[in-house]
Amino acid sequence: MVKRFFSAFRAMLKSLLGHTWLLPSPSLSSSVSPPSAFMALFGAQKDKAEMRIHENLDELRTDLADYIAQLSEMSVKERGVFAIALSGGSLIGLMGKLCEAPYNKTVDWAKWYIFWADERVVGKSHADSNYKLAKDGLLSKVPIVPSHVHSINDSVSAEQAASDYEFVIRQLVRTRVINVSEINDCPKFDLILLGMGPDGHVASLFPNHSVLDENNEWVTFLTDSPKPPPERITFTLPVINSASNVAVVVTGGSKSEAVHLALDDVGPACPSLPARMVRPTKGKLVWFLEKAASSKLDSAQFSE
Numbered sequence: 001m002v003k004r005f006f007s008a009f010r011a012m013l014k015s016l017l018g019h020t021w022l023l024p025s026p027s028l029s030s031s032v033s034p035p036s037a038f039m040a041l042f043g044a045q046k047d048k049a050e051m052r053i054h055e056n057l058d059e060l061r062t063d064l065a066d067y068i069a070q071l072s073e074m075s076v077k078e079r080g081v082f083a084i085a086l087s088g089g090s091l092i093g094l095m096g097k098l099c100e101a102p103y104n105k106t107v108d109w110a111k112w113y114i115f116w117a118d119e120r121v122v123g124k125s126h127a128d129s130n131y132k133l134a135k136d137g138l139l140s141k142v143p144i145v146p147s148h149v150h151s152i153n154d155s156v157s158a159e160q161a162a163s164d165y166e167f168v169i170r171q172l173v174r175t176r177v178i179n180v181s182e183i184n185d186c187p188k189f190d191l192i193l194l195g196m197g198p199d200g201h202v203a204s205l206f207p208n209h210s211v212l213d214e215n216n217e218w219v220t221f222l223t224d225s226p227k228p229p230p231e232r233i234t235f236t237l238p239v240i241n242s243a244s245n246v247a248v249v250v251t252g253g254s255k256s257e258a259v260h261l262a263l264d265d266v267g268p269a270c271p272s273l274p275a276r277m278v279r280p281t282k283g284k285l286v287w288f289l290e291k292a293a294s295s296k297l298d299s300a301q302f303s304e
């Protein structure tokens, strides 16, 4: 039985520039030695997680659009392309300002390559499809190149869909449409966008599920998702943690407890929350929080 007892980010938080907060580097609990796979994931954690807490959704939407547009510009300048992985849920709606002025004109959409950090194994026109959600809410409203949109094959099993998707990603790593990690041979996406469920799940990595232990595959599958639909594919933790940038976007008071458990120093009794395992090895991690979602953070007392 693998135990994932990590002492969190330290309780002390430093206030910078209004609503932007920086968390000191997380450290491992000295009382429990984690297995080496997790050392590799979380051991030498030098990067800082940044928290951006917003008074309201409108402010958050503007900041998120700015952030994505800036990363796109940087990435296109450095690599000629922007490889971005989306998720489902409320995230696409929160990205909506990208379809409006000025972003709809200023973003270099032709250089975007779109992927999904997780997908439901349903038809592309099904209401549960993350592809459909993104197509309706974003991709159909901006000049994305259709051949740059990499969605799953919806006519095969979850297992086959995961393995096909990994194959596609492997080809694009080979041609450097997606960069590659210097540490492992994992794809290094320019940006992976994640939401978080009230149970602390990210992508389709659910609490206590064996998908959390998948360290060999880039894309894995599950047929027993605790949240319907049951069949899904998902990026694994090594892929998420190899990205250049990861953003976790959380709104709503119903997620405030999970935000607390994911970010605060909750001591050795800390549950193995998937959101807590999102710790890019070299990349940058930003949490976008609506105020209600941040209300149970230890730091909430300082943000008044």
Ligand SMILES: *[C@@H]1O[C@H](CO)[C@@H](O)[C@H](O)[C@H]1NC(C)=O
Binding pocket: 099, 100, 101, 104, 105
């Ligand atoms: C960009 O969005 C604005 C609305 O914010 C719209 O009026 C304009 O036509 C759009 N431009 C393009 C090029 O799609």
Ligand SMILES: *[C@@H]1O[C@H](CO)[C@@H](O)[C@H](O)[C@H]1NC(C)=O
Binding pocket: 153, 154, 155, 156
């Ligand atoms: C999806 O998989 C089926 C079965 O293997 C295959 O015939 C089809 O060409 C695939 N579709 C795409 C878009 O790759």
Ligand SMILES: *[C@@H]1O[C@H](CO)[C@@H](O)[C@H](O)[C@H]1NC(C)=O
Binding pocket: 078, 079, 179, 180, 181, 182, 183, 188
């Ligand atoms: C690609 O990733 C490598 C590390 O894996 C990094 O050194 C390099 O700067 C990246 N390339 C670009 C163009 O960003």
Ligand SMILES: *[C@@H]1O[C@H](CO)[C@@H](O)[C@H](O)[C@H]1NC(C)=O
Binding pocket: 199, 207, 208, 271
């Ligand atoms: C995960 O397992 C732990 C202990 O085994 C338990 O306390 C916790 O409630 C479980 N979480 C979920 C979401 O099932």
